[in-house]
Every structure is written in C-alpha cells, then in structure tokens.
Amino acid sequence: MVGEGWGEGENYSTHECMQIGITMGSKQTQHPFFISLFFLGIFLLAWHVATINPPFDPTGKTDEELMVMEFNGDIMQTDDGQYVWNPEKEKVKGVPGPMTVMEKAWVELNEAFVIKGTNDHGIAFLVGYTVSRFAVGFLVASGVAILVGIILGLNQMLFRALNPFIQILKPISPLAWMPLLLYTVKDPKWTAILVVFMAAVWPTLATTAFGVNTLRKEYLQVAAILQLSWFKRLYKVILPGAAPTIVNGLRISFGSALVAVVPAEMLLGELGVGYLSWIEWNNLDIAGVIFAILVVGTVGVILDSGFNKLAGLVTYQE
Amino acid sequence: MSFLAIDHMSKYFPSHAGNGTVCIFEDVTVKISKGEFVTVIGHSGCGKSTLLNIIAGLETPTEGGAILNGQEVTGPGLDRMVVFQNFALMPWMTVFENIALAVRSAYPTWSSQEIKAHVQKYITLVGLQGAETKKPTALSGGMKQRVGLARAFSIEPKVLLLDEPFAQIDALTRGVIQEELVQMWNATRNTVFMVTHDVDEAILLSDRIMLMTNGPSARIAEIVNVTIPRPRSRETIIEDEHYYKIRNHIIHFLVRHASHQHTDESGDDAQRSGPLEINFRDQAANTYEPAVSH
Numbered sequence: 001m002v003g004e005g006w007g008e009g010e011n012y013s014t015h016e017c018m019q020i021g022i023t024m025g026s027k028q029t030q031h032p033f034f035i036s037l038f039f040l041g042i043f044l045l046a047w048h049v050a051t052i053n054p055p056f057d058p059t060g061k062t063d064e065e066l067m068v069m070e071f072n073g074d075i076m077q078t079d080d081g082q083y084v085w086n087p088e089k090e091k092v093k094g095v096p097g098p099m100t101v102m103e104k105a106w107v108e109l110n111e112a113f114v115i116k117g118t119n120d121h122g123i124a125f126l127v128g129y130t131v132s133r134f135a136v137g138f139l140v141a142s143g144v145a146i147l148v149g150i151i152l153g154l155n156q157m158l159f160r161a162l163n164p165f166i167q168i169l170k171p172i173s174p175l176a177w178m179p180l181l182l183y184t185v186k187d188p189k190w191t192a193i194l195v196v197f198m199a200a201v202w203p204t205l206a207t208t209a210f211g212v213n214t215l216r217k218e219y220l221q222v223a224a225i226l227q228l229s230w231f232k233r234l235y236k237v238i239l240p241g242a243a244p245t246i247v248n249g250l251r252i253s254f255g256s257a258l259v260a261v262v263p264a265e266m267l268l269g270e271l272g273v274g275y276l277s278w279i280e281w282n283n284l285d286i287a288g289v290i291f292a293i294l295v296v297g298t299v300g301v302i303l304d305s306g307f308n309k310l311a312g313l314v315t316y317q318e
Numbered sequence: 319m320s321f322l323a324i325d326h327m328s329k330y331f332p333s334h335a336g337n338g339t340v341c342i343f344e345d346v347t348v349k350i351s352k353g354e355f356v357t358v359i360g361h362s363g364c365g366k367s368t369l370l371n372i373i374a375g376l377e378t379p380t381e382g383g384a385i386l387n388g389q390e391v392t393g394p395g396l397d398r399m400v401v402f403q404n405f406a407l408m409p410w411m412t413v414f415e416n417i418a419l420a421v422r423s424a425y426p427t428w429s430s431q432e433i434k435a436h437v438q439k440y441i442t443l444v445g446l447q448g449a450e451t452k453k454p455t456a457l458s459g460g461m462k463q464r465v466g467l468a469r470a471f472s473i474e475p476k477v478l479l480l481d482e483p484f485a486q487i488d489a490l491t492r493g494v495i496q497e498e499l500v501q502m503w504n505a506t507r508n509t510v511f512m513v514t515h516d517v518d519e520a521i522l523l524s525d526r527i528m529l530m531t532n533g534p535s536a537r538i539a540e541i542v543n544v545t546i547p548r549p550r551s552r553e554t555i556i557e558d559e560h561y562y563k564i565r566n567h568i569i570h571f572l573v574r575h576a577s578h579q580h581t582d583e584s585g586d587d588a589q590r591s592g593p594l595e596i597n598f599r600d601q602a603a604n605t606y607e608p609a610v611s612h
Contacts, residue, residue, distance in 0.1 A: 218406035221376050224394040226423040226473075236419065240410040316410040317455040 044098050051097035056085050096287040104287040105294070119279070121271055127299055130261060130272035134303070137196025138257045142250055145201045149208025149246070150238065159209055166206060174199035174260040178267060188268040192261070199260035203252035211245025212238055243314040254307055258300050273299055320349035321509055322373070322477055327382035329368055342368055343536040346382075347592065348528065355503060355510040357520040358538075359568060360530030361575065366513045367481055373511060374400050374479050386476060396424050399475040403482040405462040407454040407469075414450040417441065417469045424473035440468040443502065460491035464498070471502055480512035484519060493552055496522055504549060517568050521546070522555055527564075528593070529571050539575075542568060542596040560598045567596065 056075055058066060066083060069075045075083045096104075112124040121129075152159040174195045181191045181198075215238065223237045239246075265274030273295050280288030327346045330339040342365035350356050358366045371377040373384045375394035384391040386398065399420075400406075407416050417437045425433065441450060444464040454462055463483055470478055483499075484492045496519055503510060503523070514520055520527045521544055529540040546558045555561055 216406070218402050218404060219408060221374075221394070221400070221402075222406050222408075224376065225374065225396065225399060226420055227394070227396055228423060237408065241408070243410070316453065 047098050051095050053085065053090065053094065056083050058083050096290065100287045101290045101294075104285070105291050108288075108291060119271065123273075123276070123295060126271060126273050126276050127295065129270070130265065130274065130299060131303065133192055133265075133270070133272060134196055134257060134261045137193040137261070138200045138254065140193075141197040141200035141253065141257070142204055145204035145249070145253070146208050146246060149205045149249075150212050150234070150242075152205075152209040153212025153215075153242070154238075156213070159213065166202065170202040170206065172198075174256070175263055175267070178264065182268070188270055192264045192268050192270045192272075195264040196257045196261050200253040200257040203256065204246065204249040207249025207252070208242065208246050211242035211249070214245075215241045240314070240316070244316065247311045247315055251307070251311065254304070258303065262296055321352035321354075321387060322350040322511070323385045324348040324350075324369070324373070325382050325385060327369070327372065327379045327384065329365060329372065329377075330380045341535040342533055343530070344381075346538055348538065350509060350511065352509055353507045355512070355523055355525045356528065357512045357514055357524040357526070358528045358530055359514060359517065359520055359572065360536065361532050361572065362515075364530045364533045364536040366530055366536075370400070370479050370481050370511060370513045373477070374398050376400075396473055397476040398479055399470040399473055399477075400479045400481060401463070401466045401470045401483045403485050405454070405459075405466045405486075407462055407465055409454050412451050412453055413441065413446060413457070413465050416454070416465055417472050420469045420473050436472060440472040443471070444468045444498065458491070459487045460495055463487055463495060467495075467499065467502065471506065471508075474506075476509060478508045478510045480510060480514075482514055483512070485515065492516075492519070497552055499523065500550060517565055517572070520568070521561065521564055522550055522552060527568065529568065532575050538593045540571060540594045540596055543598075545598050563598050567598075 061069075066075070070077065070083070073086050073089050076086045077083055108123050112122045114122045115125065152162060177198050178191060178195055181194045182188065185191055185194065219237050219241050220233075223233045228236060261272070262274035262277070264270070265272040266278040269275060269278075273292060276295065277289055277292035280286075280292055324346055328344040329342040331342055332338075333340045346369065348356070358369065360366050368377060372379050373386075373391060375391050375398065391398070408419070411419065414437055417440060418433055421433050421436050422428070425436070428436070438450075441447060444467055446461065446464055446468065449457065449461065454465065457465070463486075466483070484495060487495065500523060510523075512520070512523065524544050527542040527544060528538045529542065530536050531539050542564060544564060545560050546555060546564075
C-alpha cells in the first residue's frame, strides 16, 4: 500500500515535472522576443530622455544676455513676455528624439508612393531603385565570378597564375574605383551598378575557385568513370558539389555589395536610400537622416532573408 | 588468354625530399580470368589502392600497364566501375538519382521508363526499397555502401573494382553486406578486383588472394588460392578445414611484413621468379606449412 502510494506520488510528480518542462519550453521560445522588446524599450527610453530639451530657464541671465540670445535666434519671446526656445532653431539643434523620428517616418511612409519632383520620389521608389541597382550589380558579378571561379578552380596552373592579381584587386574598396569608372563609362547610373559589381565579384570568385578546387576528388572520379560529358560534369557534379562553398562566397559578396551601394548613391547623387540619407543631411533634417538609416537596415534585412531562402535550396549536408 | 592482365607494372611518385622518386610498387604482373574474384591484401601504404586506381584508369602507371580484354587501359571508363571506401555518393542527389546518374550514362539510349525500372531493380537487389528518395546523409554507412554497390552493379561493368569497400562500416553490418556481395557476385559472376585489409573478408569473397609486401618498392610476394568450395557463407566457411590454414598463413605473412626492418627470407631469387603460388590441399599435413608451387 505504502509502496503503491509512493509510486503514484512519483508518477504524479513526474507528470507535474513534464508539465513544468512544457511550460518552460514554451516560455523559452517566447523569451528572445520579449528580451528584444525590453532592450528596444530601454534604448528608446534612453534616447528619449537624452534628447529631451528642458524648457528655457531665464533665471540667472541678465537682460542683455537674453537680448543677445533672442538676436541670435536661439530664443523668442511669447505674447505674454516669457522667453522660450526658438522652435525653428530646435530642429537643427542636437539629435532629434525618437518621437520626432517617428513623426518624420509617418510623413515619409504616407508619401511612399508619391513623386513630388525630379529628385523627390517617395520612399518606396527609392527602395525600389536601390534594390534593382543592387540586384543587377550583384547578379552580374555573381555570374561572372562563378564562371571564372570554376575555370580557375579546375585549372590549378591558371589559378596560381592569376591569384596574385586577384589578391591585389580584392582588398581595394569598391568606392576607390568610382572616379575611374565615372570617367570611363561617363554615366552615374552604370557607375553605381559597376561599384556594386566590383564589391560583389571578388569574394565569390575566390571562394568558388576554392570550392571547386577542393571538391572531393571521388566525385570527379565517379564522373570520369561514368564518362559524363563536360557540360554534365559541370552541372551535375561540380556546381552542386561546390554549391555550399559558392553560397558562402555569395553571402560575403552580398554583404559587401550592400555596404557599397549606399555610399555609391551618396557620392553619385543617384536616387535611392543612400541618396535619401545624403539629401536629408543636405536639408539638415537629422530626423530624416535617422529615418534613412533605418530604411537602409530594413532593406538589408529583406534582401538578406530572400538570399537565405535561395541559399537553402542549393546547400547540402556532407 | 587472361581477361584482365596487369603487365610488369611499376609506379613511382616524386619523393617529398625533392629531386628523387619513390617506388611505390614494382614489376607487378597478375593475370585475372573472366569471372574471377581476386583480392589484394597488404599493409597501408603498400600501393594497393594505387594499383586499383591504375586499373580504373584514374591514375597512370610509370612502367607497364593494365590490359582489359585485349585493350590497354588508358583512362577511366564505364567498363571498370569502382566502389569507393568512402562511398563517393553525391550528397546532393537522392539514392535513386545517384544510381540513375550511372545507369543513364551507361545506357544513354534508354527511355526514362527503362532507366527507372533498371535502377529500381538494383535498389531492390540491395534491399533499399523505401530509401529511394533519401539523401546519402540520411543513411547509415552500411546503407550508403549498398547504394555504392547497387550503382556499381547497375552499369554491369566488365570489371568491378572494390577499394576497401567495407572499411568504414561497423563490424556487424560489414558481415551482412559481405554476404550480400557474395550473393550479388554469385548472380552476376562479374570479374572483381578488390583491395582490403580484412583477411576474413578476403577469404570469404575471393578465388585468389594476392599478398603484397610493404612499400616502398612493394611487390606481390605470394598468391594464395582459396581452396574453399562455393557457395560460401560466413557461417559455413569457418567449418572448412582449409579456412584457418589459409587465414593463419595470411596473418603470418602480414605480421612478418609489418615491420619495415624485416629482411625478406625468400630473398632476391623469389623476387625475380615472381610471386609464390600457395595451395592448401586436402592432406597438406596438419601443419600450417603450405604446399608451394611455382
């Protein structure tokens, strides 16, 4: 009897433990989200507090000092004779708080699909320009890099002959090419795309050559025994075999192309999210600059998740 | 005339030290008949896998060559399929696709229906029904090599080259697959050239076992005829009176040749006159002393 009762108790406690385990498990899946939210809240609060401008306090200032400040436009007198900060000057003084940025974002997002003028396109258009500029440069660079990488990966002698040039060209900042490209192609649109190309071509080229070169030799031996044609060998064995390494190279290229496209737009004045950031700086609209930064980040996340989905299709486990 | 002949073959590699060359094996001459199962046993580094790769056409000999069906081997081809130690299955293809790639290459004129039926036949032969759509990663080592065997048998090559095919499979599964290989071989009577470390495996499967000395300058010192009647199975083979005589003889040989300091007691004469042929006959005494003939 005692034994049975004890056993039951044990069963019960195990059951309870399992329930706790389940709830803990489900809590754990929710945790990161709440932690993220928590840190976001702390950050926004700190930002807000740090950027609060206390109301103007005239105590301790002589009338002369107040007159100079008003003359400079720092403060202004209200109808009832009190001095307050000049709201026009407030806009360009210090860093705008989160509320100001949100107001700016609200305005911009409401006008996302509006074209106001030649250089004043809605944010949706700007994102579209940047993404398409990025896509063209990145895709062409990837195609060229994979093709050349395969040739170099298969031909050890050629690889060793060309490797010094690749090593010299690889670390050059893609933006360093810009003046030369602008001078030669004479078109800022194509220059921006070529800068993206220059940023994206080297990592993929190097890793593709490496991936093909280090492909397990048994795969090629099987292909040789089966007398596969050159083309079949390429797309049935070499490309899928090197795909995980190639994707790693593409990922690095992707990042560096994304980094290059923003300053390219800034310097060339081509419409896009990088241009948005620069034009807001020229307007001295710091809230706009912060909004542009956030847009750049968002575009990066969207492109990156799309890339990861594509990468998942071609990778395999050894 | 022999079906597959290895004719005075030597292989030299450039030495790591620099200018010189290292002889891997030298003056290897073997004649293999059609339908024969021949195995090479030797220590690691004696060049037995190199020998197999040369027959496969994946490497080139320095001197001599291999002749298959009257034609010299100059490169890889569908008539000599290798079963690799590490399986060499394409990890991005399913089991079915791996075998189909081989079948499609061997029979380019076949319709997809014919190819499908042929692949399915060999998948069934190795008992992998239900695993057709799995990727190799999802399979155990034993199942992977079953795919490797199915792929090799499916293109019906003139010679099957098995390069330590079961070395990476756990001991219990190894026995099962060895027996499956015996059955597949019984059904097809392919000519097989196998390289292995495993003495029991060699005795179970082979008609003749070639014993290779240690490299560098390895050579085939002895050829043991496995005088155990077929069909064989792991259970019955150990009952045969010759089994332990053969096994002990081979192990003695391998132990004798384990150290590189070993001086060959057979001397230079034996080297020049080619490998000893070892036969165990019914009344070959109760000792392990083999009956030797040249």
